[in-house]
Amino acid sequence: MALEGNAAIGQSGGPTMVINASLVGAIEAAREMPQIRQLYGALHGMDGVLHERFIDLFRENDELVEQIQYRPSAALGTSRIKPNEADLERAMKVFMAHNIRYFFYIGGDDSQSACHSLAEIAKSYDWEMNIIGIPKTIDNDLVLTDTCPGFGSAARFAAAAVQYVSCDAEAFGNCEVVEIMGRNAGWLTAATALGRNEPMDGPHLVYVPEVTVNPDKFLDDCHSVYDEYGYLVIAVSEGFAFAESEIATTSQKVDEFGHARLGGVGQALADMVEEELGVRCRFDRLGNMQRSFALAQSQVDLDIAYAVGDDAVRRACRGETDVMITIQRKNNDPYEFECETTSLSSVAGQTRYLPDEYINDEQNGVTEAFLEYAQPLIVPRKEYPPKLPKYPRFQRFAVEPKLEPYER
Amino acid sequence: MALEGNAAIGQSGGPTMVINASLVGAIEAAREMPQIRQLYGALHGMDGVLHERFIDLFRENDELVEQIQYRPSAALGTSRIKPNEADLERAMKVFMAHNIRYFFYIGGDDSQSACHSLAEIAKSYDWEMNIIGIPKTIDNDLVLTDTCPGFGSAARFAAAAVQYVSCDAEAFGNCEVVEIMGRNAGWLTAATALGRNEPMDGPHLVYVPEVTVNPDKFLDDCHSVYDEYGYLVIAVSEGFAFAESEIATTSQKVDEFGHARLGGVGQALADMVEEELGVRCRFDRLGNMQRSFALAQSQVDLDIAYAVGDDAVRRACRGETDVMITIQRKNNDPYEFECETTSLSSVAGQTRYLPDEYINDEQNGVTEAFLEYAQPLIVPRKEYPPKLPKYPRFQRFAVEPKLEPYER
Numbered sequence: 171m172a173l174e175g176n177a178a179i180g181q182s183g184g185p186t187m188v189i190n191a192s193l194v195g196a197i198e199a200a201r202e203m204p205q206i207r208q209l210y211g212a213l214h215g216m217d218g219v220l221h222e223r224f225i226d227l228f229r230e231n232d233e234l235v236e237q238i239q240y241r242p243s244a245a246l247g248t249s250r251i252k253p254n255e256a257d258l259e260r261a262m263k264v265f266m267a268h269n270i271r272y273f274f275y276i277g278g279d280d281s282q283s284a285c286h287s288l289a290e291i292a293k294s295y296d297w298e299m300n301i302i303g304i305p306k307t308i309d310n311d312l313v314l315t316d317t318c319p320g321f322g323s324a325a326r327f328a329a330a331a332v333q334y335v336s337c338d339a340e341a342f343g344n345c346e347v348v349e350i351m352g353r354n355a356g357w358l359t360a361a362t363a364l365g366r367n368e369p370m371d372g373p374h375l376v377y378v379p380e381v382t383v384n385p386d387k388f389l390d391d392c393h394s395v396y397d398e399y400g401y402l403v404i405a406v407s408e409g410f411a412f413a414e415s416e417i418a419t420t421s422q423k424v425d426e427f428g429h430a431r432l433g434g435v436g437q438a439l440a441d442m443v444e445e446e447l448g449v450r451c452r453f454d455r456l457g458n459m460q461r462s463f464a465l466a467q468s469q470v471d472l473d474i475a476y477a478v479g480d481d482a483v484r485r486a487c488r489g490e491t492d493v494m495i496t497i498q499r500k501n502n503d504p505y506e507f508e509c510e511t512t513s514l515s516s517v518a519g520q521t522r523y524l525p526d527e528y529i530n531d532e533q534n535g536v537t538e539a540f541l542e543y544a545q546p547l548i549v550p551r552k553e554y555p556p557k558l559p560k561y562p563r564f565q566r567f568a569v570e571p572k573l574e575p576y577e578r
Numbered sequence: 579m580a581l582e583g584n585a586a587i588g589q590s591g592g593p594t595m596v597i598n599a600s601l602v603g604a605i606e607a608a609r610e611m612p613q614i615r616q617l618y619g620a621l622h623g624m625d626g627v628l629h630e631r632f633i634d635l636f637r638e639n640d641e642l643v644e645q646i647q648y649r650p651s652a653a654l655g656t657s658r659i660k661p662n663e664a665d666l667e668r669a670m671k672v673f674m675a676h677n678i679r680y681f682f683y684i685g686g687d688d689s690q691s692a693c694h695s696l697a698e699i700a701k702s703y704d705w706e707m708n709i710i711g712i713p714k715t716i717d718n719d720l721v722l723t724d725t726c727p728g729f730g731s732a733a734r735f736a737a738a739a740v741q742y743v744s745c746d747a748e749a750f751g752n753c754e755v756v757e758i759m760g761r762n763a764g765w766l767t768a769a770t771a772l773g774r775n776e777p778m779d780g781p782h783l784v785y786v787p788e789v790t791v792n793p794d795k796f797l798d799d800c801h802s803v804y805d806e807y808g809y810l811v812i813a814v815s816e817g818f819a820f821a822e823s824e825i826a827t828t829s830q831k832v833d834e835f836g837h838a839r840l841g842g843v844g845q846a847l848a849d850m851v852e853e854e855l856g857v858r859c860r861f862d863r864l865g866n867m868q869r870s871f872a873l874a875q876s877q878v879d880l881d882i883a884y885a886v887g888d889d890a891v892r893r894a895c896r897g898e899t900d901v902m903i904t905i906q907r908k909n910n911d912p913y914e915f916e917c918e919t920t921s922l923s924s925v926a927g928q929t930r931y932l933p934d935e936y937i938n939d940e941q942n943g944v945t946e947a948f949l950e951y952a953q954p955l956i957v958p959r960k961e962y963p964p965k966l967p968k969y970p971r972f973q974r975f976a977v978e979p980k981l982e983p984y985e986r
Contacts, residue, residue, distance in 0.1 A: 243745035337651035
């Protein structure tokens with residue numbers, strides 16, 4: 171007998187260019203499910219759950235919902251709240267008060283952890299509900315999935331940006347360092363090599379957090395490239411650090427999950443290069459554009475993002491819970507995939523690093539195997555809008571709270 | 579009787595996404611001109627002229643030349659050399675040694691100054707030659723022209739970037755400052771308003787170098803926007819400074835033209851906002867992508883850039899000299915234009931600032947009149963390549979030097 175009741179969905183962590191495609195995939199699937207009576211959108215993720223800030227997604231106009239999928243960054247708002255024990259208890263009370271029997275959370279590994287904790291506490295409350303994690307991260311660092319929705323588009327943006335900035339550096343005969351997101355995993359930085367068509371093209375050197383490099387070897391490599399090509403472009407991960415080095419490259423600030431706010435290594439490398447080579451070395455940080463620059467959306471990424479949202483709802487309605495949707499690659503080029511699942515406990519708190527076979531022996535670039543992995547993920551959108559699009563917002567029909575306000 | 583001989587062309591200053599369209603326009607026109615025997619490309623602008631680093635552009639493959647127009651950033655290389663008296667004399671010797679009777683220089687107002695000086699010294703040497711300046715700058719700050727090739731594409735990039743980063747800031751309920759190029763003119767920063775479709779969209783506040791704002795008014799405006807919309811996005815020019823303020827916002831470094839290396843104001847504003855509002859305020863600098871992010875190329879900008887290169891060659895061959903090509907707008911939307919000219923002395927060393935009628939009364943945004951001016955310039959390219967393109971380089975058939983080496 172099907173579990174009947176309401177469903178809630180939220181978005182969490184750093185948004186992506188396609189995170190709303192997952193949301194729209196879930197909304198459109200939920201509309202087909204007779205056992206889902208209402209679908210509530212939690213505003214600002216867990217924050218919205220705790221404070222009963224829900225909107226009624228079934229009341230939103232169909233056409234607007236369809237268009238929302240192309241809007242970059244979380245249309246419901248996002249948060250970086252890491253729920254503590256009291257928060258989890260509160261969330262349960264909210265779920266019960268609103269008869270929420272299905273919960274979907276679009277996020278990275280911290281969000282999958284939160285989902286798993288909710289699934290555990292629901293069991294202890296004997297509250298029958300199905301909870302499914304929908305993967306999302308430009309960092310591509312969730313384990314047990316071929317790729318993470320959000321990565322393909324971010325990779326396309328980063329590869330394009332480095333390709334273009336390389337043309338500019340070449341025109342000047344300058345050096346250039348580009349700093350790229352990805353936390354402690356090098357996937358996004360590695361992807362910048364996709365814009366390289368021949369040895370003279372940048373990025374000439376790629377440094378990811380997974381490699382062990384000493385500063386002398388680094389400067390030797392810089393000399394070699396500059397001497398050969400008359401310019402030099404370096405792509406470096408925000409999480410990169412030299413082996414056993416005193417060179418301070420990261421900020422001391424931490425975010426709400428307790429992770430260090432990364433960044434700073436790019437400028438440090440640029441200063442080193444300028445001093446060593448005596449040539450101007452510029453610095454660009456791709457910044458928040460990596461998550462949001464929708465002109466670079468990848469069609470494959472949009473398709474994957476939509477599919478994981480859609481599949482999560484269908485599986486929950488078939489009784490699955492405490493799992494995250496994963497992507498299994500079925501064909502390389504053109505990319506074909508199927509959605510599978512893995513237990514939330516298998517992904518929570520885990521990081522998928524760039525494997526050794528994707529990093530070259532010199533520890534300063536990627537291998538052909540990596541390019542074959544990543545290339546099919548960055549195909550552009552089938553159609554571009556003729557003008558800068560008007561991205562709609564939800565109309566946000568509020569759901570009436572049922573509990574006393576929550577202090578947090 | 580037509581002036582017969584060789585021609586040379588160079589690119590100068592900060593490149594743009596369409597600077598090679600001007601180069602290709604000139605090459606393709608020169609091929610039709612019987613009086614132009616050879617067309618030499620000066621590598622790295624004036625530097626190439628002084629050191630006789632020329633390549634034979636007529637030997638380049640037609641198809642490759644056609645493709646080069648889409649490559650962002652100067653395909654011949656660029657330089658920031660400001661020629662002194664000795665350099666001008668040397669340039670004349672090089673022109674005479676190579677029988678160069680036509681010279682085209684693609685650049686901003688400093689490059690137009692250099693062109694004018696060359697035209698003057700050519701007269702004093704009784705060396706008959708026609709020199710035409712081809713406008714280029716993302717800053718859009720050349721006088722006496724409707725727009726500058728390079729601006730439309732940079733404007734499209736900046737408007738898109740701010741639109742996207744705004745979506746990200748809205749999702750977090752954060753504040754965000756985006757720092758934009760343009761030196762002492764606010765055109766490019768003003769263009770970020772093109773991505774705004776309704777009052778809730780960022781950028782909510784736009785600060786250009788032309789305005790007079792005091793810090794208290796600025797912070798009041800920040801409070802108002804944040805209180806109303808729950809997030810705040812500010813676009814600020816690298817050249818902006820508060821009126822009579824001690825707040826240090828620009829670097830002390832200077833470039834080769836003696837201009838200050840701008841930048842730093844964005845981070846300063848972000849720090850002010852974060853402290854005053856008590857909300858995280860992020861900072862993004864659009865950096866070198868503003869000149870090179872070719873995925874944002876504007877078709878109108880490509881067309882204009884090609885036209886000014888083409889027109890310069892045709893006019894020089896008809897005997898015109900000591901002029902810069904200008905753009906006169908003939909229809910607003912769709913944009914239609916004609917090429918005209920103005921004397922080099924009328925543009926050299928001049929800056930076109932954003933006029934008062936394009937800045938709102940509050941001094942924190944743009945007017946409808948500005949949007950009507952700029953909107954037709956940012957239409958996207960008719961076709962996007964299906965993958966990240968392979969941008970060709972010239973084969974670079976070297977021209978034999980004829981003089982002793984030059985020290986500089």
